Amino acid sequence: MYQPTVTEENYLKAIYHLSNTGTKSVNTSSIATSMETTAASVTDMLRKLSDKEWINYEKYKGVKITRKGEKVALGIIRKHRLWEVFLTNILEFEWDEVHNMAEELEHVSSEELIKRLDKFLGHPKFDPHGDPIPDQTGKMESHDKFNLSAGEAGEKYIITGVTDHSTLFLKHLRKYGLLPGVTVSIAEIMDYDKSMLVKVSKDKFHLSLEVSKNILIKKYVSSK
Amino acid sequence: MYQPTVTEENYLKAIYHLSNTGTKSVNTSSIATSMETTAASVTDMLRKLSDKEWINYEKYKGVKITRKGEKVALGIIRKHRLWEVFLTNILEFEWDEVHNMAEELEHVSSEELIKRLDKFLGHPKFDPHGDPIPDQTGKMESHDKFNLSAGEAGEKYIITGVTDHSTLFLKHLRKYGLLPGVTVSIAEIMDYDKSMLVKVSKDKFHLSLEVSKNILIKKYVSSK
């Protein structure tokens, strides 16, 4: 119906993420924080997004994304994650370097371009951070991830993703070789601060709760 | 010094092209035509570009691009042409399909991205339309092109580019296999309308002056 502007696309993406990630309701101030702007600006934009039927919005009552809005958001997320795969796999950037470039590339409008990029990359299912890539209809895989901080001593896990996508955090993980696909065994969990001693291939090291909380894992299954 | 906006980048690109292409001076109305906007809007923008020292501008006296402005323009042109190579060589688009996508991709800001893209593509010297790609310092090859309409009967030439970049024209040329690199012999030039009978591999066909005027060629050299 309407063609969203770049700003509208970014708001819808933020609202989509807030709807699915946090447990709190999607309110004006949480959007303001995630968009790094003021509550007043958000209110203005919510009216516009509501007029275009991408969200349901009632004053003082918070926001719910509509089917239409979700479709826009998933389209942008698809583009973002495909470009991230391109940047790491083809142009050989590190996983902590690609986010800002993908933030720009995701707004390039051609659907045909993204279709061909997807094909060229071999229809990847996950981006370099382990996040699933929606297909053209918006569907995506979602394996039952949980936090490394909820893992048990003596168990073996595979890293599937992260919840903190900041460059600082990703760089930190890269230093330890903690990338999606890597196997981690928990040797010990400290009672005092919930920090853990982990083993990755032949290295052993300490992870704070702050770090383990932001790493997503699945159970290690030996065969296949 | 200043970071140009997308609009400023597009104005500088247009002014650069007008400075180098046409013989007429770069005046307000020619910029307005090429930017598909009004003379009033152009005047406003010229003041801004002048404030930022990308052009020298005197009221009613027309415009001259500065070194700084030329550097900005060449950076955009470099990005545009590298993305065009990517779209045709890697994503297998036709040469008449890539322009609009490249118009968006050229404004993605990362210098490192374009450096790696250039490397990935094998440091190409020309884009799919035969236009030279500036290097990081703004230098580019410029072989002595001339118009096919200035060619002589009985002579053999190699297509090096086009002067009309419209989809309509490029599609027309593609139908005849008239692409950069292809060899063309002029069999006959009609006195009446300056149309020409040309031979391309085994095909023979007629080209109007309208068409031949927009094809760039160089002399065919048999060895090497």
Add this chain to the structure above:
DNA sequence: TTATAAGTTTAGACAAATCTAAAAATAGTA
């Protein structure tokens, strides 16, 4: 339950890029 705090919206303003209509400057021509 009422006072206060927290969160949200409105009002009014601004910068960027654009427009139309009118005024001013330059160019072309008799």
Add this chain to the structure above:
DNA sequence: TACTATTTTTAGATTTGTCTAAACTTATAA
């Protein structure tokens, strides 16, 4: 040269996305 036509600029508005400060609503807690 002087008149007219063309080109360019100015003036005043508009749209998008933003801001601060003030007003308003909802939540919290004595």
